[in-house]
Amino acid sequence: MKLIQNSLLAVMAASGLAVATQAIADDHQLSQAPGFYRMNVGDFVVTALNDGTSDMAAHKLLHWNEDKIRAALAEHFMDSPVEGSINGFLVDTGAQQILIDTGMGKGVSPSLGKLTTHLAAAGYTLEDIDAVYITHFHGDHVSGLVNNGERVFPNAKVYVHERDADAESAQAKYAPYRAADAFVTFADGESPHAGIKVNPTPGHTPGHSVYHVESGGQTMVVWGDTLHVAGVQFAHPEVTIQYDSDPDKARAQRLQLFEMIAENEYWVAGAHIAFPGIGRLKKENDGYRWVPANYTTRIEQPK
Structure with a gap:
């Protein structure tokens, strides 16, 4: 019984x-757990914020032989189209909260537009953001600035390189901040905030900018669209992509940046590297190897 x-x-x-x-x-x-991951860079706290993932037809977009592209991806158990991350990064200096890039924003796809949700999950409000740095004007980096034509970050000033400030495709995203006198352009050699050094890297777009977050003797390079397809372009950094406005310049910038980062063992934060997109580079053969950050729960408050 x-x-x-x-x-x-x-x-x-x-x-x-x-x-x-x-x-x-x-x-x-x-769904996955909330897409945020934080770590210390010197006295700062950097929080990676995932906006979601999107498929990329690497075999059509990369300027390389399709068989070689698929073979390179197969080394990582991937194929094309590749599901790629879109990441932004929040730098908390203790005195200010500076967001670098904003993702695709709401309404484009159910798999995108999650950056502000993950910002809240990480303990920050939209009103907390003091500044937004834009690496370049493409939609997956600037579209999260606005929602229904209104500023998403009501207390933030937006900082854009002057060569990307007049990009027609981004004007609707910039307009509410311009109207509020909260839109700032910078030129080569200028760095608006202490602790964040601007490194202009024209090629992907005319004003594409990489930001070096520097504190306590440590450096993290937030590099925007220096790379799009990790499974190909780390080992073969000479490969360019259709999105580059000047492929030759984009290639030269990538090669120079990779070499500098590897030699100095800087941290990297990549917009299109699998979340959280943080790691380091090691020189390997004619290319580089990506070494993801070791997971940590040891986070100190910004000083």
Whole structure:
């Protein structure tokens, strides 16, 4: 009798689990844990913020032989189209909260537009953001600036290199900040905030800028679109992509930046590297190897 009762209970439990599982699937609410990851860079706290993922047809977009592209991706158990991350990075200096890039924003795709949700999960409000640095004017970096034509970050000033400030495709994103006298351009050689050094890297766009976050003897290079397809371009940094406005300049900037980062063992924060997109580079053969950051729970408050 006891065996029968246990069998009946097991069947009922299994049925209940199946119903619950189906209910979750039907609700389309399956998701990952909140996409934020933080670490210290000197006295600062840098928080990686994932905006979501999107497929990229690397075999069509990269300027390289398709068979070689697919072979390079296969080394990483991937194929094209490649599901790629879109990441932004928050620098908390203790005195200020500076966001670098804003993602694609709401309404484009269910898999995108999550940066502000993850910002809240990390303990920050939209009002907390004092400044937004834009690496370049492409939509997956600037579209999160606005929602329904309004500023998403009401207390922030937006900083853009002067060569990218007049890009027609970004004007609707910049307009509310211009109207609020909260839009600032900078030129080569200028760095608006202490602790963040601007490194102009024209090529991907005319005003593409890399930001060196420097504190306590440590440096993290937030490099925007220096690289798009990690499975190909780390080992083959000479490969360019259709999105580059000047592929030759983009290639030269990437080669120079990779060499400098590897030699100095700087941290890297990449917009299109698998979340959290933080790691270092090691020279390997004719290219480089990506070494992801070791996971840490040891975070100190910014000083």
